[in-house]
Amino acid sequence: MTAALTLHEDRLLPPDPETRSIARRLYRNIRDLPIISPHGHTDARWFADDAPFPDPARLLIVPDHYVFRMLYSQGVPLERIGITRRDGGPVETDPRTIWRVFAEHWHLFRGTPTRLWMNHVLHELFDVRVRLTPETADDIYDAIADRLTTDGFRPRALYERFGLEVLCTTESPLDTLVHHARLRDSDWQGRVITAFRPDPVVDPDFSGFADNVAKLGDLTGEDSGNWNGYLRALRVRRQFFIAHGATSTDHGHPSARTEDLDHASCERLFTKALAGEHTAEEAEAFRGQMLTEMARMSLDDGLVMQIHPGSNRNHNAELFARFGRDVGADIPGPTGYVDALKPLLDRFGNEQNLSIILFTLDETAYSRELAPLAGVYPVLKLGPAWWFFDSPEGILRYRRLTTETAGFYNTVGFNDDTRAFLSIPARHDMARRLDCAYLADLVADHRLDEDEAHEVAGDLAYNLAKRAYKLEA
Amino acid sequence: MTAALTLHEDRLLPPDPETRSIARRLYRNIRDLPIISPHGHTDARWFADDAPFPDPARLLIVPDHYVFRMLYSQGVPLERIGITRRDGGPVETDPRTIWRVFAEHWHLFRGTPTRLWMNHVLHELFDVRVRLTPETADDIYDAIADRLTTDGFRPRALYERFGLEVLCTTESPLDTLVHHARLRDSDWQGRVITAFRPDPVVDPDFSGFADNVAKLGDLTGEDSGNWNGYLRALRVRRQFFIAHGATSTDHGHPSARTEDLDHASCERLFTKALAGEHTAEEAEAFRGQMLTEMARMSLDDGLVMQIHPGSNRNHNAELFARFGRDVGADIPGPTGYVDALKPLLDRFGNEQNLSIILFTLDETAYSRELAPLAGVYPVLKLGPAWWFFDSPEGILRYRRLTTETAGFYNTVGFNDDTRAFLSIPARHDMARRLDCAYLADLVADHRLDEDEAHEVAGDLAYNLAKRAYKLEA
């Protein structure tokens, strides 16, 4: 017998009947609010071209690192699911075969958010009503593939169907933003805007750093080979991003370290970094200084800063060698904020016109450091539970560990941080349900009145993100 | 329509009906036990003078760091709520205006313990029955202000109304304890006693350390300029505190580091510290040695030690510069206990007549270090969830993370650690409810029998604090 695939209307809500009723009422009120997606990794080209998405495997499996990590951990070679090899070696190219491999291993995802997101996508977008198994894999594949050829499944149609109000992508300063320009100049009403992610030109350890900085000079007409010209070039490029809709920057550093060095030290570090003669410590210091420089620029141009620290990139040397960046198994590590952020905070922590959103992959920082910091510094806000913690338990831990010290209003609502465009409604829906679950707990044991919980639910689902990322305009 | 302010009789109890019934029964039994407040920061002068408290703002807003941190984090200058500036610059002085600012921002406290404590105070002490909003702010202000002028709201009357059995304050060794002496010599039956907090004379980084040590010598007639005389002076001063009721000491160090150095090293560190020529490392070492010295003295005079480590004091440089100590935004950091305490424990850890109560701002230490340490060393006990963690989720995490290894009887009950005198019943009530909620969980899934839970509830609410702090006498 084929098992059914259902999306229960009460999924992720608390099991206690009274609490569940409260959660239902809260959720029902905010369920259909537009989606603000202020941070993510979709591709503006999709919306500029509005071409159909490719096959089910290349859409749903190949680019999803949650999926391929789990399969690989259980012995599935990444070649079998079509991940491109750096050396051009052979990998599976038949999408149906890849989909079957995925279906065979679908049980591995029990208890993971991937399962919830995928089931939501299958059920809501593709009207699948049977559980994915090796037996049902082909039928489900066909159902997806068929729909992907229809107009209703083209990127712009989905954007509208998803109720998106704004969708932010993330680009390098070296990006031409040509697709964002096309979108800006088109008559489509969707709002797909960029965010300024300068890692390639501010991280001395980034592949091709010196070339990137040179290219930054070329793009801006500044002499990026000296410290002052380099900073000017960054300012110019930020303006270019702002002209393409950007309201924020994003910084993916190994740690939260910041520095506030004197001019001579900055010049010296910069020169060494360009020459590739920096030590690991000097690279850390330079990155740290650049966070402070970015804050200084944000004070002037108003871009909201996002700091995503604490990932050890490409931990798995063999995967990195074979498949490259973003397949190399990033692994979190202990991440300190209190000492790390002090130089930046000493300089700019009390500004009224600067906003810095902090993320973490080290949950121990929530109650010990992040909530106390965001609960006192005017410039700091807490980003939502991120990456591994964008999950039912992860989101509840986030609220339970931060709210009592930082409150709700030093947080910025949800962001999906995804390149899996089709899963965006699933992810926002999950976050909305869990925020309502948390609020229902507060109402159920009389820590909050229900009318207030309704207001907070709307803020967490919609208003806070809009405000924090300056997306009202 | 004006929203009502209610205190639900089941607040903070578990929502599951069966578990809630158990929790209710447990709570009902211990709700009205006298309050032991063995650690806090109220002012003995209040009780010695028994003068009326000042206006609502200076009583409830200005001195409460939970309140002003949150307001500041959301952009409210501390001048607007009347925090005194070091430079004497202008700050708001009208209490009603300050109260209105607070009321405008009251929604920021949703989900925080401040909200629960404040609502308890408003409802139970001032008979407020409407929610605090900008619209109700003036009426509530008047209700509070009116009552504060009445005899029933003078400090001694409130002490009695609160059911306090003992209230401990915290003083520097340089304090004359004149108000404690007045209380001791008065015919009032309340028990307001001091605790010995030697930070100003044992921390080389404390403002005015050398002067403080000199003053310690003056107060005791000992030559505090040499190591032996300094130790004698501390012993003498401890006796003075004991004569004013003290049963405990309290130590607010940046870390839990202890040392057990030889005499020559102690002398050398002490000399450098007095001369202000110590390094940061030497200051740490000296503070660490002083914890061991305090333990040695406690073995002789019986004072219970409390160690409150792990706060980075005055993290916000601008706030500290403008408003000074205790407004400078203390932020926790990672705090290790296992290596840090070893020198002291190697020396005194197995004594039968020494008691050291450990606190933490780093919740990761609960299950990893603190419960295992307290679960084997006879001298160690665990203090309750502290500061940011004196909150519904914080208290439950504390029990869930420590009980299975340390049990209940290596903990010391609740203490409120507050300078907000009016909130003491609210804080103890919250802790009692949450301990009953935790116990009800154990009963509901048959980890504990209900008759035993009743006994434990009484121990957590009353007996353990009395015993651990030697307050039976």
Next chain:
Amino acid sequence: MTAALTLHEDRLLPPDPETRSIARRLYRNIRDLPIISPHGHTDARWFADDAPFPDPARLLIVPDHYVFRMLYSQGVPLERIGITRRDGGPVETDPRTIWRVFAEHWHLFRGTPTRLWMNHVLHELFDVRVRLTPETADDIYDAIADRLTTDGFRPRALYERFGLEVLCTTESPLDTLVHHARLRDSDWQGRVITAFRPDPVVDPDFSGFADNVAKLGDLTGEDSGNWNGYLRALRVRRQFFIAHGATSTDHGHPSARTEDLDHASCERLFTKALAGEHTAEEAEAFRGQMLTEMARMSLDDGLVMQIHPGSNRNHNAELFARFGRDVGADIPGPTGYVDALKPLLDRFGNEQNLSIILFTLDETAYSRELAPLAGVYPVLKLGPAWWFFDSPEGILRYRRLTTETAGFYNTVGFNDDTRAFLSIPARHDMARRLDCAYLADLVADHRLDEDEAHEVAGDLAYNLAKRAYKLEA
């Protein structure tokens, strides 16, 4: 009135009625599965001799470190409960007296897993129906003592009664495995096999390291005084263990550090270690190298590796001096895995024929490091909640913190890790109940379908351990 001792059939299941029903159904299905005990510290001699166990105290109290730690923390000298002193000094020898001391302090264990295990043992094995108190202590003692003399309470009978399918012990490479040989050669059908725990011969800080290595040479006929011969000797000895049933190795290092050094460095470290001239850092490096060597050998001989890092052994100097190893109060500390394991993982992390099971005493590593690592590296699996965390809250935290990233299938089921043979069914029953409780949560809020939860429950209770430890044969 004497309080009853009952074992409620729903103990440890969630209190919410609907969730409890689901949990009941899940549990009922897997409750009676055979017990796989793939890691523990029972004594093969018990089963080889099949002699009656000694008195209640020496069976249930004296060897249980959970018990004596708690008693000692509350001021009970270990001499009073019969722990042998190194100096041969007098200790209590009357088992009934020891039992009475235990009974007097039984309330200390409220809220701890010891209470649950002991009550299970008393109720299920000894038909005790009254709560242990000073008043009932003698009767209960007699009930236990009586039964211990009967045939049904001899080791082999209990093994069968417990439904054990396999029971792994842990031995030093220097052990002759004579009792395992006797078992292998006996006609008893029970499967009691060894595991290879090389700490005495791979840890330069282990008492008698050089002698141990020499003895290893003697046992194997290899020249263990040089690096190559030493490695050969280890390989030979592993084969000897395999011949006695071993399917796994076990490594109890202070940290998870690994190394992948060149041959010359290995030789140099080994020489220094043998001469006792190593620094603490060199000892760490050597132990780290040996983990990588063990992995290399496992690739060849198929033994599954278990790494149990992060315990500060013998923290209590006085206890260690008086009572020796394993009574010296081991205390966990912060334990990093990401950098520590990288050398080993760079070498062997992507092998298909190697399996390394990671444990932790630092719960912060679950979501931050262990689940992400096990969720991508094919060689890594997560061991169950260990030691202090083999407890109701600990097991639930383990699942909540690891499942969303690593899933269920990168974990290895339960192991009891105990020397308390009689408690094995209690421990497995506790783990089974809690896994069902966790699964019921997933079903109740529709994160998992119930038919899948049944399958997972069986995997967690039985199949995963059998597969991970290669016990199918």
